[in-house]
Amino acid sequence: MIKAILIFNNHGKPRLSKFYEHYSEDTEQQIIRETFHLVSKRDENVCNFLEGGMLIGGSENKLICRHYATLYFVFCVDSSESELGILDLIQVFVETLDKCFENVCELDLIFHVDKVHNILAEMVMGGMVLETNMNEIITQVDAQNKMEKSEAGIAGAPARAVSAVKNMNLPEMPRNINIGDISIKVPNLLSFK
């Protein structure tokens, strides 16, 4: 299982941190610092595997890291993952980011934290590798993006209207249909007219 995925830059500034196991806020920050400390003092021509961060699990877990220009990508995994497999997974992740952001750079990661997280969610789910095929990941992400774009416009309205009607007929739906939903639906329906 993947325990954590960390991305930070050459100065140790976190650019993305995703933990699949629960740690306290402070520990997470400590882990990021410690991992950076471990990773950054490695030379360029050494192996990509590291063992024994004191905080993140000790001998059971290992860190697998890759360095791209200004960014370090670090996956912390337990013994049930293949080292080389994860190494290539990082490559797939970076290539996917590159495709999605058209020449990805550190700034993309900063300004679109949410998007990066969404892409990651299509690859790794709850610590398990879900998808390793770049094209498949991009298809999923694109589908969601399309959905988002259309949502505000006319195209989204009928679908929403239909689903709203359907949902109302469902007996096992929770009774408290909140007002928030309705207030958003109204402008949509108006634009449909």
Place this chain on the structure above:
Amino acid sequence: MSDVVEKTLSALPSLLSLDSQAGAGKLSPSSKLGNLIKGITELTSKHEEEKLIKKELESIKEQVASPNTTMRQMKEIMVRAIYCEMLGYQASFSYIHAIKLAQQGSVLEKRVGYLAVSLFLNETDEFLLLLVNTVLKDLQSTNLIEVCMALTVVSQMFPKDMIPAILPVVEEKLTHPKEIIRRKAVLALYKFYLIAPNQVQHIHSKFRKALCDKDPGVMTASLHIYLQLIKENPESYKDLTGSMVTILRQVVGGKLPLDFNYHSVPAPWLQIQLLRILAYLGKEDQGTSEMMYDVLEESLRRAEMNHNITYAILFECVKTIYTVHPKSQLLEKAAECIGNFVLSPKINLKYLGLKALTYVVQQDANLALPHQMTIIECLDHSDVIIKRETLELLFRITNAQNVTVIVEKMLEFLRLTCDDYSTIDLVGKVAELAEKYAPDNVWFIQTMNSVFSLGGDVMQPDIPNNFLRLLAEGVDNVEDRQLRLFAVDSYVSLLQGVTAKLPQRFLQVISWVLGEYSYLREEESDPGSVMRLLARLLDQRHTSTETRSWVLGAMTKLCSSPVSVALARDVCERYSGSLNTVLRQKAQELMILSQDTKLRARVLPAEGRLESLEVDSSLSFLDGYVSEALAAGAAPYKSPHQRQEDLVQEKALSLEPYGLSLPVSLSSCSITDRLTDRRSPTLLSMSSGLSGNSTELSHQEGSTTLKLEGVKRVWGKDGYLAQQQSAGETPTPLVELPNPLLSPQSPPSQTQKPSSGLEPDQEKRQLASSLFVGLGSHNSVCLMGRAETAPRHFRRKPRGESSSGASEGSSNSSHSSRSAAVDNLLLSNLLDSTTVASEGGAATTTTPQQTSQRTLDHTTSNGNPHVEGTEQRVEAGGPLSLIRGNGMVAVVPPTHTQTDPQTQQDLHPAPALERPRDLPLASHLPAELSGLARSEFTPLCSDQDSSLALSACRVYKEDALVLLVFISNNNDSALHQMVLQLTCKELEISCISGSPLKEVKGHSVSVCLHTVVMKRASVQVELAGLLSYQRPLGQPQAAQFSLSLSLKHFLRPLTVSTGDYGKMWLSFSHDLKQNLRLVTTEHQEPLTATLDALKGKLHLHVVDIIGSEGIVACRLLQGPGQGQPCLLHCRVNADSLAVWLRSPVPELPDSLLYHCQKALTET
């Protein structure tokens, strides 16, 4: 592709300096996030950043609280909050708004809301309960994206108690037409399985369906589940082997759509997963393994392309081949593969190669031989990780002959390293090797000195403990005296130098040893010298208080001469006013004892050094006090171990892994043991074991122990034989080691032929020969008496024997089968002569030499010498130890501590004279247990020739579960030095029979009684056992077994009145409800029948049956006089039985319910 990425990324700094024009151009520079980030990048100090973020958070707080903020704005605010949280600043006020956003936003906003929730919260957060309804709604949505989002958040974190609420909906998604939904649903269910395995019991059939899904993606996802299930319980899934093999064959054969290819390798991650599953399935199972040989071979063959990912598959393949039942042809190919890895110039592959070697040398140390030159190069590698891995490998192949070189290498590394993790790990290993294989006293003490000074204060506390015990144990003969004297001398000279750099732990060890044993050197120096050195130590500023109390303790033992008394008085005056109470106490003791010689002689008798102290290890004298306190409402005692577990349960992360925070440190021992510890360092560990299970703990977490326990030997006798042959046929040239017989004195320095074909310099070759001596040359080594057995002196009993037993066992079996015939011949020969010898007494001292001579003749003439066993026979023969003469380290074997025949009789009243074979084991049941309900006798294990058989039986006592292990010795020779160890994390096991060290006479049965209680309720636990023993004329051996105990063995009826039941019901918090099947019989009411069935199977107590409702109570055993109650309330609903369970502990209802279900489905 990656070049492009790298290029763009490398252009980044210039982009940043351009005031983020290009980057932020497409990212709306006017946005607030943009401003925030710009602000942060302009800052120079951490302090300024903190200030800025504080300000930012303030403004976020204001905005989220304002009712006018739209969802769209909220989304933007959340992204900013995520950013702040990532930098480590708490934005807890925004959590509730994140949930609100997930509840109320449109899809786009919802997604950010869910993301924020999954980043901010964790399973235990109460906020999550607010999310359950939203998740449920989204799961039922017709919008695929909403369903996906809900499944993702569910698999990231979901409160355990709420799983039943959404389980049916998630289950339903397994049949969803869209494959992506099915996939995510499978993973979400897997997550549920990990959190609450009992709740998804019923959907295992659906997992099977997922495995057969027409979409390979769904099948891949289901493999996550199966990997876990098979890892936990390979037996129940053997039937899947065929399917797994078929899947792998299809994948390898390229039957999957091209989409699944990665760098034109078909679905590599899937292959890796499958290979792992096959490894679990085929482990120790010849039949299953045979099914997979073909596909493994195919995998090896296909994965020849030179890409990173193919190596990943190869590595997995090699590991699988070495885990499953061996097949020589495959092993040969796998060995070749490992060679490619190790020799690869790519550093990642080299690392994995070393890892693979470390894994395989535990089964066959010879496999390291072809790579010795590479290994030596790796020792000097610039990468620390590679170096450390190499040392790990060397650690596994250490024997008595290469130990000095390997330890030297390890210490060298230790001197250079500065990270705690490596230090702790390696220091433990060095200490272990030193104890096990030390060639002589001087080396041992010097090595331990380095260990203490390098390990400093981070090392595991059991290292100094064990060292002290080792010094103190043993008979007071010349050799022990020498060892102690040498230790004292070396410490005196250390103290004469600069002591400022010595770690505190080391100083403590030094002061204890000096206190105990400086009398050994008394005659040659003036009596006060040691005292003065200690006093000097006391005065130094860097000496900690704890160390000072050790020093004072040592001084108390030393103040016999007038010079010392004067010195002691000096010291006392200074410390009797100390603020530290412990120091003051010690100083007072010193004061009084130094003045009163009579008292001193009584308290610290000079003669009683070796007498072990009687310790009431159960602290029974405190029972009255404890029961009083309990009656007064005190909380029952929890061992530190348990407390730690509770902490973990409370999700408070222990920041100190590796058992650094072992509950009992030396300090507490020294305080509690004050005077009594005078002559018995064993007591130190005993008392610590009492109050803290610290030894057990360190074993569990111990990076210091040899990790052989985890690695079961796949090698049956036959299997190993096959392997042996294959090693012989391997095309890679096996290096011929020079036969030590030819040059027994000097380390062999003849040139060897390294397979790399490189021209290594002389130095490295020499290193190689010293490192790998003793490998692959068992034959010749054996003739030298396999020095491993010789320095038994340095071996601690339990650990040393169990680990070396396993490793020796493996290396032995390789030869024993080949040379079995020869051996038998030898043994019978020897047996005769030994009997003659012992009958003849000391007078016939020539016999053993003749015997050994004869053995040598035999072996050489057969070309297959193997005298390991015989050597031991001779040694164990007591008076025959004349054989020392031939250059081995001579050691008097420790006399076997014979258990008193009287106690032996008590343990098993059945007369031991009769042949056990003819008697059922039942007659060996102790009388006091014979009347109680008990289980069948389960055979645990037996060795090949069934000369030793183990079986177990459970006796259900009212207040405990008694586990009886019957050790039946069906051989003529007796078993000695028997140590039975039972280990299980979830259980508390205490031995109630006799001394741990026992012997079993020929053809008799011995019983070991243990009481077992569960620490925490769980459905089923696996108990691992290890019996180490020794035949009088043989090597130490070990038998492993495992035994599973289920919760129902620990349940007892709880007799309460209906009124009490009502009170208890209200006071318990953990509630669980489930519908169960009703049992229908002809003559009984369904309710009564069902409850009777439960009562019979699970030892429950039916309190009352009122109409269609029934109440039932039981308790889970938990130590004497305690128990955790669990109450069941049942009501008949139409054709099912609704059951509510309540208990003060959360796990109990859960696990009990599982057993109820099982019990009812069985009837």
